[in-house]
Amino acid sequence: MHEFQKTYAYRPEINYRGSIKLLARVINEQKERYTVQTIYGARPAVVKGKLRHDASSREDFPSVGDWIVLKQNNPHDVLIIDELLPRFSSIVRKADELETNAQILASNVTKVFIVLSLEEKINVRKLERFLVTVWESGASPIIILSKADLVEDLEATKQKIDQVALGIPVLAWDAVNKIGKEEIRNTIHVDDTIVLIGNSGVGKSTLINHLLGKEMLKTQAVRDSDKRGRHTTTHRELFRLPEGGVIIDTPGMRSFLLWAGEESGLSHTFSDIQMLIEKCRFNDCLHDTEPDCAVKEALAAGELEKERWDSYVKLQKELAYLERRQNARLAAEEKKKWKKATMQHRMR
Ligand SMILES: Nc1nc2c(ncn2[C@@H]2O[C@H](COP(=O)(O)OP(=O)(O)OP(=O)(O)O)[C@@H](O)[C@H]2O)c(=O)[nH]1
Ligand SMILES: [Zn+2]
Incomplete structure (x- = not known):
């Protein structure tokens, strides 16, 4: 591993195999103007060409912490970000x-x-x-x-x-x-x-x-x-x-709202509740009127705090809501992409 990779917390998951001269990490972003750290030091960079063309949402643009591949690395040019390496988080x-x-x-x-x-x-x-x-x-x-x-x-x-x-x-x-x-x-x-x-x-x-x-x-x-x-x-x-x-430490980092991903965040955070749910008699128990509901039993016995259970239910609802909205947006985006592709096809 190159010294530059070590000092900028490169991890094997990034799995970059190209020239070390073209590897960089985004250390600042302001309205699509980037500063990237390369083996030669910190340099200004912009997104152009293929990456911009292929981007379908904000997530496809680099952000602070991203590892990226440069098109060139010449001390006299503004650097061009050619590729965004897959994020592990x-x-x-x-x-x-x-x-x-x-x-x-x-x-x-x-x-x-x-x-x-x-x-x-x-x-x-x-x-x-x-x-x-x-x-x-x-x-x-x-x-x-x-x-x-x-x-x-x-x-x-x-x-x-x-x-x-x-x-x-x-x-x-x-x-x-x-x-x-x-x-x-x-x-x-x-x-x-x-x-x-x-x-x-x-x-x-x-x-x-x-x-x-x-x-x-x-x-x-x-x-x-x-x-x-x-x-x-x-x-x-x-x-x-x-x-x-x-x-x-980016502005806006400090307080943020929930974002729907997989349910894993919820089950990780509430692993105690997860264990209870697995003990309910019915797989699709709604923890409401069902018999042999481990959640209701734990609540009654005071083993599970009512406030903790309410918090779990509330967060679950919020995540489900976000996920529905996200899916609707993705569907709309797919449709747009598809339309664009068929238009391009027709123009040929
Ligand atoms: N008594 C005490 N005060 C502290 C401690 N750490 C920070 N402070 C004080 O708390 C105040 C706020 O600290 P900051 O570090 O600015 O807090 P922050 O979380 O960065 O705040 P934001 O930038 O608004 O997100 C400052 O006046 C600090 O001096 C501590 O361990 N003990
Ligand atoms: Zn139940």
């Missing part, structure tokens, strides 16, 4: 409630740090939502409890979260006394691409700065008096960590 958001055309916020992410501030009351329902989204993306979640200096009984909070985390690492972090950084750092490997999500003000920028070992991002106290934007010096959105691995 992507963090996706729908722009608003009605929009079902996905926007990719970050590609090829291996781990997502879900940051919850101990200053606020922990909202386990929101955590469940984050977990579903992360599992759907193809990355794995790690929960970080920030502002640990502000809580008296850390263990009690941890226990509450463990019930929802079901085995996912839960790490405490205190930026004031710099306690917990090593544990966080130890979860990051050289081929990891990390993304942080969490409410505004929970300390994401602060943690990123600590991991980077320098003030790359402005934190809130500073930003209040200077509203010009979060990045201090560069327009980079993908940052190299000093001990290996990279972090992606």
Whole structure:
């Protein structure tokens, strides 16, 4: 593996076999103007030709974190992105409630740090939502409890979260006394691409700065008096960590809505409920009036929290709704493509 691949968290899943000179990773995107990291350094790039021609939706365009193939790599030209290498994961958001055309916020992410501030009351329902989204993306979640200096009984909070985390690492972090950084750092490997999500003000920028070992991002106290934007010096959105691995921090990354993928995110997050459902007498149990329903029994016995069950049902409904809309959009797109193809055919 080339040194450049190592430092930019290349993974074998990308499976690139061409010339190393033409391989690059997208480190910034602004309205289809890209900055890509190549073996010669960071360079501006645009999408042209085949890739643009073949693109049928926004998802077919590169986004931060993507590995791409360049048409040429000549220090004097603006580089042309010729091919998008298949992603092994992507963090996706729908722009608003009605929009079902996905926007990719970050590609090829291996781990997502879900940051919850101990200053606020922990909202386990929101955590469940984050977990579903992360599992759907193809990355794995790690929960970080920030502002640990502000809580008296850390263990009690941890226990509450463990019930929802079901085995996912839960790490405490205190930026004031710099306690917990090593544990966080130890979860990051050289081929990891990390993304942080969490409410505004929970300390994401602060943690990123600590991991980077320098003030790359402005934190809130500073930003209040200077509203010009979060990045201090560069327009980079993908940052190299000093001990290996990279972090992606794109605008809009920080809060996002659910995106319908496979059901796997839901069953991963609610594996306890999944196990119960498998015990229901009927395969198509609606957990309503059916006899021998393991879900109803667990609810009655207090083994399954009513709020957790409601949260599961709600998320399931939302995903089903999104999936129907997505399918409708895909069908419309297919139709359009087909129309275009037959028109071209007729013109020949
Ligand atoms: N007491 C305490 N304060 C912290 C800690 N970490 C961050 N803060 C403070 O919390 C405030 C918000 O931190 P940021 O890092 O800007 O939060 P953010 O999550 O990046 O916020 P957004 O950019 O709005 O998403 C700042 O004033 C930080 O100094 C911590 O561990 N303990
Ligand atoms: Zn049932």
